[in-house]
Amino acid sequence: MTETKPHINSKLIPILKSVSDPEIPVLNILDLGVVRSAEIENETAKVKITPTYSGCPAMDVIGDDIKTALHEAGYEAEVELVLSPAWSSDFITEAGRKALKEYGIAPPLDATADKEALLGNKKIVECTNCHSKNTHLVSQFGSTACKALFKCDDCGEPFDYFKCLI
Amino acid sequence: MKNEILIKYIFSVADNALILGQRISELCGHGPTLETDIAMTNISLDLFGQTRGYYQYAAKLSEDGKTEDDFAFLRNEREYINVLLVEQPNRNFAYTVARQFLFDHFHLLLMRELQDSTDDNLAAVAKKSIKEVSYHVRFSSDWIKRLGDGTAESHEKIQEAIDDLWRFTDELFHPTEAEKTAVKEGVGVDVSALKTTYYENVSEVLKKATLKIPELKYFQKGGKNGVHTEYMGFILADMQYMQKTFPGMKW
Numbered sequence: 001m002t003e004t005k006p007h008i009n010s011k012l013i014p015i016l017k018s019v020s021d022p023e024i025p026v027l028n029i030l031d032l033g034v035v036r037s038a039e040i041e042n043e044t045a046k047v048k049i050t051p052t053y054s055g056c057p058a059m060d061v062i063g064d065d066i067k068t069a070l071h072e073a074g075y076e077a078e079v080e081l082v083l084s085p086a087w088s089s090d091f092i093t094e095a096g097r098k099a100l101k102e103y104g105i106a107p108p109l110d111a112t113a114d115k116e117a118l119l120g121n122k123k124i125v126e127c128t129n130c131h132s133k134n135t136h137l138v139s140q141f142g143s144t145a146c147k148a149l150f151k152c153d154d155c156g157e158p159f160d161y162f163k164c165l166i
Numbered sequence: 167m168k169n170e171i172l173i174k175y176i177f178s179v180a181d182n183a184l185i186l187g188q189r190i191s192e193l194c195g196h197g198p199t200l201e202t203d204i205a206m207t208n209i210s211l212d213l214f215g216q217t218r219g220y221y222q223y224a225a226k227l228s229e230d231g232k233t234e235d236d237f238a239f240l241r242n243e244r245e246y247i248n249v250l251l252v253e254q255p256n257r258n259f260a261y262t263v264a265r266q267f268l269f270d271h272f273h274l275l276l277m278r279e280l281q282d283s284t285d286d287n288l289a290a291v292a293k294k295s296i297k298e299v300s301y302h303v304r305f306s307s308d309w310i311k312r313l314g315d316g317t318a319e320s321h322e323k324i325q326e327a328i329d330d331l332w333r334f335t336d337e338l339f340h341p342t343e344a345e346k347t348a349v350k351e352g353v354g355v356d357v358s359a360l361k362t363t364y365y366e367n368v369s370e371v372l373k374k375a376t377l378k379i380p381e382l383k384y385f386q387k388g389g390k391n392g393v394h395t396e397y398m399g400f401i402l403a404d405m406q407y408m409q410k411t412f413p414g415m416k417w
Contacts, residue, residue, distance in 0.1 A: 055210075055214045083294050
């Protein structure tokens with residue numbers, strides 16, 4: 001991980017934790033790593049978020065949800081979309097990875113392993129149902145831009161794999 | 167550099183993404199299989215996302231209060247400066263794959279250079295795009311191999327599409343005046359310098375796919391100067407319809 005940790009005012013952490021990705025409700029936006037900074041200036045909470053993928057349609061919803069959550073907590077809110085530093089799947093926290101797995105989405109591997117997995121060279125993506133690594137890639141693009149579709153050859157379960165983006 | 171020229175440079179990069187994104191969005195609900203349908207629409211979404219990044223920046227630079235929607239939906243055909251390649255129709259899946267493949271390899275090289283632009287906004291969009299475009303390259307190159315080294319029929323169709331679209335590739339490497347100025351300022355990428363690597367990379371995949379590399383002496387160009395093929399008007403009619411019927415409409 002080369003990026004510095006985002007600067008987030010500790011008072012805002014519980015509020016931001018209550019906002020989740022609309023496509024992956026078990027993953028809050030802090031664990032997803034899209035919040036790049038959150039600060040309070042004169043009763044106004046200023047939050048900067050970065051999209052996972054350029055065209056991610058969830059960003060507008062996440063922005064609105066953040067505003068609503070902050071308003072409910074008594075803050076004026078400003079949400080800004082920033083592109084730099086570009087989001088990386090390394091920004092997903094350990095807790096986030098665990099939540100993804102429990103939800104049935106295989107968390108991203110590291111970059112080299114990801115390539116091997118998506119090229120079908122190695123069987124290393126673990127089935128979220130039976131934990132077997134005897135799985136294969138069905139499609140590089142899954143239900144959303146950030147996921148690929150896999151299928152388990154042992155239990156037959158189709159599942160999403162959160163692609164590595166570094 | 168004057169804002170006007172910088173905006174033109176931004177269009178020379180962004181219009182390709184917009185028009186190709188629009189083209190492949192036609193496959194939404196019409197892809198040959200569910201997986202390819204989803205893949206094409208995902209790629210389309212990536213391209214639209216990237217386009218927004220560019221147009222939002224251009225809107226900030228614009229001195230007459232233009233918005234990203236004005237740039238996307240309210241320009242006339244001659245004002246779009248995308249290359250001819252990206253506006254070519256989806257005649258069959260082989261054409262869709264070949265067009266994507268021929269553009270993706272260029273796109274990746276362009277983004278790799280643009281990330282070092284002295285313009286922070288362009289560098290940021292490029293850095294973000296590289297990650298997405300790498301996946302596009304992988305997807306389209308895999309399909310080239312699958313179709314080329316597949317059945318006799320798939321081989322024939324993909325070869326025909328490559329042969330037919332090849333004449334639009336040279337245009338990618340001819341810089342416009344705005345591009346030349348942007349290069350001088352360290353903002354833009356010298357596309358002419360990408361040509362050798364491009365043809366090497368593309369040829370390598372074609373060889374693996376057991377396909378012939380076209381030997382062509384005549385190339386077609388014009389899109390970068392706003393002179394398009396007959397297909398462009400139809401794309402715009404479809405794409406601009408809502409904004410022209412309901413001006414200022416928002417989702």
